[in-house]
Amino acid sequence: MATDTMASSDRKKAVTSYDVAALAGVSQSAVSRCYKPGASVSKKMRAKVEQAAKELGYEPNALARSLITSRSNSVGVIISNLTNLYYPEVLAQLSRQFSEQGIRVLLFALESESEADRALSQIWQYKVDGVVCAAKLTKDQIAEFAGRDIPLLFYNRQAGSHAASAVCCDQAAGTEFMVEGLIRAGHRSFALLKGPRDSVVGAEREESARATLSKAGITDLIELDGDFSYEGARDAIRHMMDSKVATPDAVICANDVSAIGAIDTLRNEFDLEVPDQISVVGFDGVGPSSWASFGLTTIRQPVRRMTKAAVDMILERVETPELANEKRVFSGIFVRGSSARIIEG
């Protein structure tokens, strides 16, 4: 088909990959490859095809194509606590890296970890190629992914079985490292500022802190309920200070944001020097943890490497469905801040 015949007003509707191939002087399958994410095409070929596609106003219909290939070239990302400083970076990285592979990201932002039901019902309808999940799923929900042959990868939490892949930071080792350092520096009485009840990550950190302290013979802890938020930490610290228990030597917080809330409250409302009178540690390494006001002692998660692994692992399983599920555990990076007296082992 010559280009001249395309100059009518219904140009867009009529243009097919064959028209582009004819104008570019290449085969139709070469045109097709140019629009297939991950397919190998020479720079020269791509330039020719893109030039011809532009001239003709051609674009492949991703929806129609996905029905033919049975792939939608999209992944679901389920994320909770999006406003809580850690996940925006994770999401930005995932979005960018999938996008570079020509994969679209369908986002499901949950208010809390346990409300995944609605997200899943939309995911089943949509037939995504895979899902990265940073929220809690039930065993039945996890099993449903397997039943539907949709690769599932948990981000920063473990599946608890081989029913899904997982990328996570070693919460236990990171917490153990900090708590041992606190004990070595002479801290003897501790408060545990916990995460929200439905958070797996919070539970893992709490358990590790408890086990490490117990090994050192410290079992009488001040337990504070938190929810990963600044305000939750502020309320918990007020409650602790008002309830006439002795002020602890150190507060082990479930994440950075609650550690920041603890520091601000101890300083501003109770005139305590951090770390001279009380040490505070967090977990995550979010941006504000390094702000001069806080200088948080924490474990930084290697987000760029972790998200890269998540993207790679999902795409491998979309390409090769028979691959077994795998888990990759990343070591956090200890950040020595000014908010805690710690002696490294």
Next chain:
Amino acid sequence: MATDTMASSDRKKAVTSYDVAALAGVSQSAVSRCYKPGASVSKKMRAKVEQAAKELGYEPNALARSLITSRSNSVGVIISNLTNLYYPEVLAQLSRQFSEQGIRVLLFALESESEADRALSQIWQYKVDGVVCAAKLTKDQIAEFAGRDIPLLFYNRQAGSHAASAVCCDQAAGTEFMVEGLIRAGHRSFALLKGPRDSVVGAEREESARATLSKAGITDLIELDGDFSYEGARDAIRHMMDSKVATPDAVICANDVSAIGAIDTLRNEFDLEVPDQISVVGFDGVGPSSWASFGLTTIRQPVRRMTKAAVDMILERVETPELANEKRVFSGIFVRGSSARIIEG
């Protein structure tokens, strides 16, 4: 078709809305309505249909349906600076509100405002029903939306024409309010800590500050290049303090995060009291602005109301394409913090 015949292994493939209707004892169109976002269905009807659908393992194929209705029931959200504390809240709200309407969100997170090209090429391929854009687009890119009949709405920036709808916070009025309050409180020398060069929002705030100061006869400003980040603000303040110009009475910052960076640096590196020796104001009302360490004086954007308006305006235009583009401007809320001496008019 009786349910018994569905008990074979290819059950999922064979189940249609007619099967569900038969089991539920309702019409096929009632089943269809249950899976159509926004359609009116009684609770009782929905319960019957969902029960039958569950028993049969039925789910509507969203992709196939979208080809028939020519709607994909998805919107694109283009967002830049996702790691910059303001946009995560916007994104979480948009995601939740669209999801409640049965609309999926395709996320495109850009590194900087000006790299929208790749996102758009994916958006054209995908045939989304509409786009909410919190990034800069060229005139040609905006015109292309109109040419394709895809409703476009700018979030927190104006289209500069009638080619797109817009929801924004009144950057100029908010800035003017704060700057007038600073002048009224006796501040005479000012530094302007600007946003990144390609940011429309930053430019609007900067222009308003400049105009308000100029009206008061103050034209000799210290101009500092920033990029909305803590680190950028820290570097800019260091540069200002090292370059031997007189320390200004006040620093007007392009956003909250850079105001926080300015406060921390003035305090920790140059031993200045905020606000006794120097006032600092921000803009946005992000979470950390209210942390005790900062107590930022700022303009809080009404994110919940703004995102609600954005979702409503897009969905109206998907439903009724002939609606003209509209702009809704929201007033920011002045937050009197402890970081600036301000006298309200």
